[in-house]
Structure formats: structure tokens, C-alpha cells
Amino acid sequence: MIQAADEPAPAGVASRRIADHVRAQILAGELEPGTRIRQDDLARELAASRLPVREALRILETAGLVTLHANRGAWVTRLDQRDCEQSYQIRERIEPLLLRESAPLLTAEDLAELDRLQVAIESTDDVEQFLVLDRQLHWTTYRHAEARELVAIIERLWDTTQHYRRAFSRIAHERRRWIIDAEHRLLIQALRDGDVEEAERVLEMHIRRTRVELQAHPEVFSS
């Protein structure tokens, strides 16, 4: 092995790397729902052949992030309002399960990090930053959960709805942010108190409220 560690490191299998890359692009909003993904372009962009690209697209299709049409190509999956609300409804019911498993194992360091993240959330005006930090905050509360299936499912739900969360934040963030902040603080406090049931209730309410507000903004899905 001549080249040691100056390269960004192949880091595992190419198809996985490519899938992660595209996933990140979609989550970052660089690829919006409905945009076409061309195999050649991706391959050139990532300096790989089309073969791992195709595998990556199949992975992402199963993950629900892209939609494939036989002999026609791949597009970033577009959700309608109904699908999106349904996703939130599912999260509302199962994320408390994840929290229940993780909450009792949270350390003082975890709680400190939650505080830090919440302060950061309250002091940013950038939507993109907010999305990243919000996600970090919630997944920090889930850090000690070991339920693989549950984690996979919930990550999928976060992923497929990310774009609509962004669109929604863009138009309603100013008005909503103090509510979100309050809910986050209630969640963190319940966790600090070791009151898991209360934390579950707050989380469920947090997700439901977002879902209900989303109902009132169909323009998010119109484009």
C-alpha cells in the first residue's frame, strides 16, 4: 500500500459511498424532489464507473429517497401531502419507543450536549443550520437505543420528509421557533429529571404539533 491516508479514503464499498453521497445531497437540499439523476453524471462527478452508481440508486430506491422507472431513469422521490402527514403520524407513534429505550441511559455529558445544541438552535437564524442542529438534538436523545430496525425505520422517515421540513421551515419558521424551542426545553428537562414518560409525551406532542401545522400549509407540496 503506497498511498496511505492522504486520499479521503475509499472507506468501504463504493456503492455505499455513492449512496451516502447522494443521500447527503438530497438531505442538504441540493437535489430537490422531482429532479432527475443521471448515472453518467454521478459516475463522472465521483470518479467511479456507472456500476456502483447503479447499485447505489437501487439502494436509495429501497430507502425511499429516489424513484426508478425501468429503462427511463431515476428521480428524487416526491411526496404528496398525504404521504408526508402519514410519515409524521408514524413517527409520532414509534419515536417515543426509541426514546424510552435510550432515555434511561443518557449521561451527564449527553445532557450537556443537548443543552449546547439547544442554545445553538435558539441562536441561529439559518434554516439549513436549524435542520442540522434539530436533527442532531433528537438523535442525541436516541443515542443509546440499540433497536436496529426501529432506528432504520425512523431514519428513513426523517430522510424522506427532510425536504418538506425545509420548505415548511422557510415559510413558517419565524412564527414557530419559540414553540419548538419551548418543546425542546421541556423534552430536555424531562430527560434530566429522569421522567421518561413525560419525555415520551412531550416528544409525541412535538411531532404531532408539527404534523398538524403542516396540514395547514399545502403550498409546501405545490411546487
Add this chain to the structure above:
Amino acid sequence: MIQAADEPAPAGVASRRIADHVRAQILAGELEPGTRIRQDDLARELAASRLPVREALRILETAGLVTLHANRGAWVTRLDQRDCEQSYQIRERIEPLLLRESAPLLTAEDLAELDRLQVAIESTDDVEQFLVLDRQLHWTTYRHAEARELVAIIERLWDTTQHYRRAFSRIAHERRRWIIDAEHRLLIQALRDGDVEEAERVLEMHIRRTRVELQAHPEVFSS
């Protein structure tokens, strides 16, 4: 086009076909958790090259049915008792959502089919037959639901736990079957009455009871 329609027809994309084939084999119990899947063998068996096989394996990995280790190969995913219980806990919370959406749209024909299926279930002693019919029955009740995400998630949960449901049925079916039959009949009756809430409650109870009974049989996961 020389060869017209004597072939079984490619019928869509090969990778999808192969993935479905392997999925069916796993669900039928022909491939048990832990068994290795070799790319060459699959390719030969299905008269295809290894390329679509690889794509299929990536699909199935994302679907949670096989586990890939880089440069080492693919194995049918093995769940531990904790994972399996968690899957049932998730189903318990979200399948009622699917039922709620579908139940009001069930037709008289659907109800007749449910009766027919239930009669068939009660008159079979074959575990394999039972698994197929039970699955058909529940998915008939979900027939009119259109929530894509929810359907995908629940199918995944059924798929990944199928093997353990089989193992459990093998050892505890005699003792349990009258309970299952009773619950199915209650479910169908509630649907016939148009009492969706009652149907949801019965379904939740049905899944929870299975989960709790599974807790008492760790030997299912020992092999």
C-alpha cells in the same frame, strides 16, 4: 424479435426480479437466517449474470433481509429476540393506522374473502399454509390503504420476522390456534360492523399477544 413469448418473459428489471425471488425464498423458509448467499450460485440458478444479482443483494440489504459484509459476502439476516420483539412493538403501534385508513373502504366482497380465508385458516394443520393464509387475511384488511410509506414499513417488518413467526408456530401452534382464530373472527366482525375503533383495538391486542407469547419462547432464537 425472433423469440416471441415462449420465455417466461423478463418481466421488468432483472435486479428486481432476482430480489423478489430471493425474498420469496427467504419468506418460504428455504433460506434460513445465517445461511450464506453466493453471487455465482444465484446468477447460475436464475440464468443471469452476477451484475443484477449484486444489485438485488444491495436492495435486500436495505430492506433488512440480508446482511452484507464488504469483500466477504452476503448472509440472510439473523434477528435476536430483542429485535424481533421490537418489530412486533412497532407493528402494534402502526398497523392500526393502516387498518384505520383501509377499513371504511372494505366492500362486501372483501368481507366475504376474509371469511373464506378464516375458514381456510381454521381447517389447515400445515404451518406453511397457515403463514401464507394469515398474511393474506391481514393484508386483505389493508387492501384499500394507500399510504405508501406505511405499507412499505409494515411489509418490511412482516418480512424480517417471518422466519421467527414460522419457528414459533411450529412449537406453539396447537395451543395457540384457537386464540388466533377467535381474534381473527373478532377482527372480521368489527370490520363488518363498521366499527373501526374496535377493529383497531382487536388488531393491537392481536399483535401484542403474539409479542408477549414470543417473549416466553427464547428457544426460537437459539439455533
Add this chain to the structure above:
DNA sequence: AGGCGAGCAATTGGATCCATTGCAACTCGG
């Protein structure tokens, strides 16, 4: 005799090449 290392076989991962499909523009006829 046991453990460690090197070499080899088997299997997976990746690249290039060819076939097939779908789309679009252009042409020809009404």
C-alpha cells in the same frame, strides 16, 4: 508439537463493452 507467516484459491468489487429501450426531432404524405 504448536503457532506464526507466506502463498494460493475462492469470491467479491469495479471497469469497459455491447444490446435494448424510450424519446424526440425530422420528414413525408394528406
Add this chain to the structure above:
DNA sequence: CCGAGTTGCAATGGATCCAATTGCTCGCCT
């Protein structure tokens, strides 16, 4: 001038070939 059919191109799907990694076995040294 408009519509339908045909032809050509571009993008995906599939097969074969080659490289890289793994782990297993055999042999050697301690």
C-alpha cells in the same frame, strides 16, 4: 399546415473481463 410514422440518438440494462481483498491451508521455524 398539421399529423403520423420512421429514423436516429441518448441513456439505461446486462454480460464479460480483470483486479483486489479475504481467509484458508500448507509449510517452516521456534
